[in-house]
Amino acid sequence: MRIGEMASHMMMMARNQENYTEKLYKANQQMATGKRVNSAADDPSMIGRIERTKAQLNESKWTQGALEDGINRNAMIEATLESARANGDELSSIAMRYQAEDADKPQMETQAKDLLNAMADTFTEASYNQTNPFDQDTSLFRISKNENDPSTYDIRKNDGAVLEGKTISDILDPEFIQENLTNEIAGSKSRVGTSTTILESKANYEKTKEEILTKSLSNMQDADLTEASTQATIAKQMIQINQNMMSSWHEQAGSVLDIRV
Numbered sequence: 001m002r003i004g005e006m007a008s009h010m011m012m013m014a015r016n017q018e019n020y021t022e023k024l025y026k027a028n029q030q031m032a033t034g035k036r037v038n039s040a041a042d043d044p045s046m047i048g049r050i051e052r053t054k055a056q057l058n059e060s061k062w063t064q065g066a067l068e069d070g071i072n073r074n075a076m077i078e079a080t081l082e083s084a085r086a087n088g089d090e091l092s093s094i095a096m097r098y099q100a101e102d103a104d105k106p107q108m109e110t111q112a113k114d115l116l117n118a119m120a121d122t123f124t125e126a127s128y129n130q131t132n133p134f135d136q137d138t139s140l141f142r143i144s145k146n147e148n149d150p151s152t153y154d155i156r157k158n159d160g161a162v163l164e165g166k167t168i169s170d171i172l173d174p175e176f177i178q179e180n181l182t183n184e185i186a187g188s189k190s191r192v193g194t195s196t197t198i199l200e201s202k203a204n205y206e207k208t209k210e211e212i213l214t215k216s217l218s219n220m221q222d223a224d225l226t227e228a229s230t231q232a233t234i235a236k237q238m239i240q241i242n243q244n245m246m247s248s249w250h251e252q253a254g255s256v257l258d259i260r261v
Contacts, residue, residue: 050217057213060206067203073128074196080126080134081141081189087115087122088181091171098172109168116153116171120144141188143181155180158187 091112098108123134123142134142142156146165153171155163163180171177 053213053217057210057217060210060213064203064206064210067199067206069129070199071196071203073133074192074199076126076128077133077140077192078189078196080122081185081192083122084119084141084143085182085185085189087119088177088185091115092174092177092182095172095174095177099174108172112168112172116143116168117145120153140192141181141184155184157184158191 094108094112094115097103098105098112120143123144124132126132126134134140138156138160139158140156141158144154144156146152146154149165152165152167155166157163157180171181
């Protein structure tokens with residue numbers, strides 16, 4: 001064989017050795033990291049898909065956090081309204097007895113005042129993330145003490161209208177309580193409950209979306225360790241075979257040179 005041909009074969013085997021070494025390195029890296037793609041050089045187009053999927057996954061997680069925050073806020077509002085409903089039921093019971101001719105009205109008015117003050121305080125002290133939802137949302141029922149005359153009460157209805165300066169005797173009317181407290185509280189609770197249902201539905205959707213994106217990302221990123229191990233074994237064998245062949249060619253080349261000399 002001519003020296004030129006031998007040199008060509010030697011160069012080809014050197015390139016093969018580089019390729020097998022690169023394959024071995026890549027397989028070992030996949031087994032070490034568990035990732036199929038460890039750099040842009042591994043698969044440039046896949047890197048772009050991975051980054052886009054990661055961005056979508058982060059957005060979904062952020063959205064879930066915001067939805068969960070809304071759900072928790074609604075839970076606090078519902079708890080406040082439920083407390084008001086319970087006090088309203090007691091107030092309604094007092095109002096029924098208040099109408100009797102032999103009613104001890106001063107005592108009942110004192111009881112009603114305690115209940116109304118408790119209701120007003122509950123709404124005033126309501127807080128979520130350092131803000132009061134009943135200050136922010138004027139379409140929610142609320143009862144509060146009148147600023148000009150704290151012995152009277154302002155009742156905000158679901159349509160935003162406010163009944164101002166209602167006295168205890170005004171309020172201790174079963175029909176008034178039914179229309180302006182019981183029904184209004186129920187209306188606010190219903191609206192908040194509907195909002196919570198919608199938020200929970202969206203949160204479930206985002207959770208499913210996160211699971212799909214996570215699985216998709218795993219499929220794009222995660223290496224098949226069995227396949228990587230197989231490729232590493234093959235690469236090692238080919239490197240050894242190639243090294244043996246290169247050694248043989250080196251010996252042949254040396255012999256040819258000796259003969260020519």
